Amino acid sequence: MEAIVFYPAPPIGHLISMVELGKLILTHQPSLSIHILITPPPYNAGNTAPYIAQVSAAFPSITFHHLPTAALPPPITPPTHHEILTFELLRSNNPNVHHALLSISKNYTVLGLVMDFFCFHALSVATDLNIPAYFFFTSGAGCLALFLYFTTLHENTTTSFKDIKTTPFDVPGTPPILPTDFPKPFLDRDDKIYEYFVEVCNQMPKSAGIIVNTFDCLEPRPLKAITDGLCVLNGPTPPIYCVGPLMAAKEGGGGDGGSGGDGVPECLTWLDSQPSRSVVFLCFGSLGLFPADQLEEIATGLERSGQRFLWVVRNPPSGRENRSVATSERPDPDFDSILPNGFLDRTKERGLVVKTWAPQVEVLKHDSVGGFVTHCGWNSVLEAVCAGVPMVAWPLYAEQRFNRITTVEEIKIALPMVESENGFVSSAEVEKRVRELMDSEEGDSIRKRTVAMKNEAKAALREGGSSRVALTELFVSWNRTLGSQGLHLEK
Numbered sequence: 001m002e003a004i005v006f007y008p009a010p011p012i013g014h015l016i017s018m019v020e021l022g023k024l025i026l027t028h029q030p031s032l033s034i035h036i037l038i039t040p041p042p043y044n045a046g047n048t049a050p051y052i053a054q055v056s057a058a059f060p061s062i063t064f065h066h067l068p069t070a071a072l073p074p075p076i077t078p079p080t081h082h083e084i085l086t087f088e089l090l091r092s093n094n095p096n097v098h099h100a101l102l103s104i105s106k107n108y109t110v111l112g113l114v115m116d117f118f119c120f121h122a123l124s125v126a127t128d129l130n131i132p133a134y135f136f137f138t139s140g141a142g143c144l145a146l147f148l149y150f151t152t153l154h155e156n157t158t159t160s161f162k163d164i165k166t167t168p169f170d171v172p173g174t175p176p177i178l179p180t181d182f183p184k185p186f187l188d189r190d191d192k193i194y195e196y197f198v199e200v201c202n203q204m205p206k207s208a209g210i211i212v213n214t215f216d217c218l219e220p221r222p223l224k225a226i227t228d229g230l231c232v233l234n235g236p237t238p239p240i241y242c243v244g245p246l247m248a249a250k251e252g253g254g255g256d257g258g259s260g261g262d263g264v265p266e267c268l269t270w271l272d273s274q275p276s277r278s279v280v281f282l283c284f285g286s287l288g289l290f291p292a293d294q295l296e297e298i299a300t301g302l303e304r305s306g307q308r309f310l311w312v313v314r315n316p317p318s319g320r321e322n323r324s325v326a327t328s329e330r331p332d333p334d335f336d337s338i339l340p341n342g343f344l345d346r347t348k349e350r351g352l353v354v355k356t357w358a359p360q361v362e363v364l365k366h367d368s369v370g371g372f373v374t375h376c377g378w379n380s381v382l383e384a385v386c387a388g389v390p391m392v393a394w395p396l397y398a399e400q401r402f403n404r405i406t407t408v409e410e411i412k413i414a415l416p417m418v419e420s421e422n423g424f425v426s427s428a429e430v431e432k433r434v435r436e437l438m439d440s441e442e443g444d445s446i447r448k449r450t451v452a453m454k455n456e457a458k459a460a461l462r463e464g465g466s467s468r469v470a471l472t473e474l475f476v477s478w479n480r481t482l483g484s485q486g487l488h489l490e491k
């Protein structure tokens with residue numbers, strides 16, 4: 001029997017994306033077996049146990065392998081980025097990955113190891129075992145162009161990008177980009193996290209292929225630049241397989257946005273009572289946080305906008321936490337203490353605030369939702385596209401500032417939320433952008449474009465569509481691994 005082994009990074013979002021890729025593969029190659037290596041997380045990465053149990057029960061061809069806890073040397077200095085811990089943990093994991101691959105190989109022909117970029121150290125393990133290694137890139141093609149071109153940017157620059165404030169860089173296939181819009185780990189040459197990312201960017205082209213969660217029509221320019229070889233200048237570009245959009249199914253995620261009596265989340269019942277396309281949805285990913293003063297500003301802006309809204313609110317970070325990323329379990333917020341006095345009462349006819357989590361995919365697909373204020377996590381962007389809901393882009397962490405450029409300037413499916421230099425967004429800006437999104441010509445034009453992309457996404461996933469063709473090409477490359485025996489490929 002043949003198997004593909006997946007190696008996701010610990011945060012639950014990364015696992016969910018890989019499981020979705022696994023399900024897609026099984027739909028078209030049901031004879032394959034998918035094996036997923038699970039690393040014990042170094043920090044709050046979401047409780048994966050219930051999710052794994054659900055997937056195991058629903059998909060017998062997906063098997064989870066829990067790797068032992070890797071011996072991790074204590075950090076000499078506290079890491080500046082929580083991602084450093086992830087990289088170090090995954091590096092220490094190599095012997096466990098080696099052992100797991102060997103043990104899976106006893107019963108299966110392993111056609112490929114598909115790994116998250118955080119797991120890049122395992123490339124050498126796969127090479128040692130003669131298993132083709134693929135990366136699964138969970139952000140878009142524009143961001144992939146930046147990653148692949150970053151080696152060149154790094155080699156051509158001597159100062160840290162954080163010190164280059166006003167010179168935009170030309171990354172092939174993307175709009176000119178200021179270093180302030182690079183992912184944070186790309187900014188400081190003296191930081192350990194920078195070294196890790198340079199290493200990732202160097203290693204990705206050495207793989208047997210890169211699977212990307214996007215589709216051709218959404219990002220044609222960066223895709224062309226990558227496949228024309230304009231991004232990897234020191235060697236060949238590996239094959240790129242755009243198989244998206246992959247969307248998390250219902251079993252993914254955390255809470256439910258408050259459950260109504262019949263098990264339907266309260267926010268969905270509330271949406272049922274709102275007019276078509278009238279509600280703006282505000283939700284900031286699995287980890288997004290705002291300080292208390294920013295929450296107040298959002299509330300004031302929403303109230304003044306006069307628009308209907310559904311807003312997912314989390315407790316602000318405590319003094320020691322990063323300002324915009326949740327790194328520990330958080331208790332539900334107490335609205336009375338964090339929202340302006342009387343806000344809930346004054347807006348109760350047209351607004352709903354939910355605690356911590358809402359079923360985003362279902363909310364976006366609801367007919368009453370007409371706009372989405374998002375942190376620009378790539379899954380959120382794709383979910384908005386698939387629902388045909390235009391966005392206001394308000395990035396918080398990871399590669400989200402880059403995704404704002406992509407969605408606003410390149411794909412033109414979002415309006416920008418513009419922050420001041422210290423990252424604060426005024427209530428006036430919230431009010432203006434929400435109004436613009438829901439009730440202006442500009443808003444209409446990005447809505448039309450988003451709906452067009454929704455239709456393109458459907459077409460890409462249909463038989464003969466670009467994402468289906470890319471998937472078949474991936475199967476063809478696995479067939480080469482099998483040599484003459486061959487998988488029975490779908491037509």
Ligand code: UDP
Pocket residue numbers: 013248253283284285286287312356357358359360361376377378379380381383
């Ligand atoms: N999500 C959700 N409800 C929430 C917050 C997030 O369902 O209240 C889901 C969202 O639908 C998406 C994922 O969590 O699938 C977030 O992924 P994304 O890539 O957008 O951002 P990240 O959390 O990785 O920053």
